[in-house]
Amino acid sequence: VEFFTSTDKISQLFNEEDFLLKTFSLYIDAEEENIKLMKRLLLLLQLGSYLDPVDPEKIKDPVAAYKLLRRVRAEWINIVDYTQLSLYQLYQTVLTYAQIPQLEDLDGAASGLIRLQEIYKLYPHNITKEMALNADEAYHVGLVAYNEDKFQHAFLWFLYSLDRLTQYSVTTKQQLLRHLSLSSYQFGNLPMAIYFGQQLLNLDPTNDDIKVLLDLYRRLRFQRTSNPDILRLSNESSKYETLCRGEVDERTSKRQRALSCRYSTGGGNPRLMYPPLKEEVEWDDPRIIRYHDIISDREIEILKNISRPLLSRSKVYQDGWDTVSQDRVSQSVFLQDDPVATRVSQRIADATGLSMETAESLLVQNYGIGGRFEPHYDALETGVNDRIATFLIYMSDVGMGGATVFPDIGVATKPKKGSAVFWYNLHKNGELDLNTRHAGCPVLVGNKWVANKWIHEFGQEFKRPCSLSEWE
Ligand SMILES: O=C(O)CCC(=O)C(=O)O
Numbered sequence: 103v104e105f106f107t108s109t110d111k112i113s114q115l116f117n118e119e120d121f122l123l124k125t126f127s128l129y130i131d132a133e134e135e136n137i138k139l140m141k142r143l144l145l146l147l148q149l150g151s152y153l154d155p156v157d158p159e160k161i162k163d164p165v166a167a168y169k170l171l172r173r174v175r176a177e178w179i180n181i182v183d184y185t186q187l188s189l190y191q192l193y194q195t196v197l198t199y200a201q202i203p204q205l206e207d208l209d210g211a212a213s214g215l216i217r218l219q220e221i222y223k224l225y226p227h228n229i230t231k232e233m234a235l236n237a238d239e240a241y242h243v244g245l246v247a248y249n250e251d252k253f254q255h256a257f258l259w260f261l262y263s264l265d266r267l268t269q270y271s272v273t274t275k276q277q278l279l280r281h282l283s284l285s286s287y288q289f290g291n292l293p294m295a296i297y298f299g300q301q302l303l304n305l306d307p308t309n310d311d312i313k314v315l316l317d318l319y320r321r322l323r324f325q326r327t328s329n330p331d332i333l334r335l336s337n338e339s340s341k342y343e344t345l346c347r348g349e350v351d352e353r354t355s356k357r358q359r360a361l362s363c364r365y366s367t368g369g370g371n372p373r374l375m376y377p378p379l380k381e382e383v384e385w386d387d388p389r390i391i392r393y394h395d396i397i398s399d400r401e402i403e404i405l406k407n408i409s410r411p412l413l414s415r416s417k418v419y420q421d422g423w424d425t426v427s428q429d430r431v432s433q434s435v436f437l438q439d440d441p442v443a444t445r446v447s448q449r450i451a452d453a454t455g456l457s458m459e460t461a462e463s464l465l466v467q468n469y470g471i472g473g474r475f476e477p478h479y480d481a482l483e484t485g486v487n488d489r490i491a492t493f494l495i496y497m498s499d500v501g502m503g504g505a506t507v508f509p510d511i512g513v514a515t516k517p518k519k520g521s522a523v524f525w526y527n528l529h530k531n532g533e534l535d536l537n538t539r540h541a542g543c544p545v546l547v548g549n550k551w552v553a554n555k556w557i558h559e560f561g562q563e564f565k566r567p568c569s570l571s572e573w574e
């Protein structure tokens with residue numbers, strides 16, 4: 103199992119740990135019992151050989167020899183049996199089935215922290231407000247950042263680690279100074295690289311490796327002038343990141359405020375008479391509609407419970423393949439033939455007026471540490487029967503972060519439990535609507551559960567007539 107890509111999986115670790123502790127304790131008790139038995143056996147055998155020692159003289163007697171062979175064999179078979187009683191093998195099997203976080207989980211979780219830091223512009227001490235990392239943990243996060251070529255973030259984590267170094271830390275001051283120097287160099291701040299290199303050399307005058315590096319840095323220093331401030335996080339960021347942080351520009355929010363809200367019965371659909379749908383237009387072009395209270399808390403609980411044991415790492419469609427990607431950190435499952443999913447699907451059909459005949463099964467998703475889905479189109483651009491529309495249901499509120507954002511139009515929709523957003527990915531002429539590019543922002547605090555319904559083109563011919571116009 104993979105843990106870091108689903109907060110729900112991580113919460114299962116509580117049970118897992120409980121199980122591990124209990125079975126370990128049982129195993130020790132059983133082994134203890136076994137050792138007691140073996141000690142008693144040893145005593146008996148020692149006693150037997152004392153009372154009835156092997157007498158070389160007697161061996162000449164064939165009957166005595168026969169008896170001796172029998173006795174020794176019986177005793178040793180007994181010992182072999184006793185030692186095989188050991189539960190070691192069995193316990194090993196239990197351990198191989200136990201779900202212990204892998205190294206990939208630790209690296210993935212660290213990578214999630216770094217992504218949060220990038221998008222929300224956080225310093226290590228902001229991100230670890232409630233719960234401080236110790237020097238070793240911070241060093242690990244720094245190394246992961248370094249390996250991802252995020253040298254400024256790595257530097258800040260190494261500095262944080264240095265600050266927290268104690269006599270109990272496994273990480274050494276030498277390691278940290280070296281990495282502070284290396285990441286400064288990689289980031290292009292040579293004075294800082296030289297400063298930390300020199301500190302290391304003072305501490306460890308025989309370190310030839312750092313002598314060579316220092317020499318290089320000093321020579322480069324005279325050739326290069328760039329001197330970026332490694333201690334300050336830059337203010338530049340993409341539209342996607344700005345939206346994730348909730349910085350919406352004035353024009354967008356004005357236009358958004360001018361949009362409308364209404365109750366709808368889907369043109370007199372009896373299933374929607376009571377209660378009627380609560381529709382809110384979140385954006386006009388492309389039209390993004392929010393449906394409030396489209397799914398009940400009870401239905402949400404059922405969908406989550408069914409999905410929980412079935413979740414696995416989400417993939418992205420790339421060059422004809424579904425592949426695991428850093429761009430999509432979540433776990434998900436397509437729910438087939440589930441009565442609640444079917445009921446929800448019917449409600450989506452009623453709300454949108456579209457046919458669900460060719461739609462995909464409901465996809466339930468849970469995000470992990472820094473869980474996200476980087477900007478993408480839902481349409482797969484396969485040419486035929488593409489994903490004409492998306493119905494995205496929010497099955498949880500999210501403490502902080504986790505908005506769905508559309509960077510090309512500057513719109514962010516916040517998760518609100520029980521509500522959904524709906525939009526067309528394709529124009530009426532079948533072309534991809536380039537403004538529907540969107541992303542799920544990293545989850546900063548809390549759990550994020552969503553369910554997607556991807557609706558396809560076939561079957562919508564009379565429900566959403568196509569157009570020959572270039573403009574629709
Ligand atoms: O989680 C979100 O807010 C967006 C999810 C999404 O875009 C998708 O699953 O295609």
Ligand SMILES: [Fe+2]
Nearest residue numbers: 478479480540
């Ligand atoms: Fe999407």
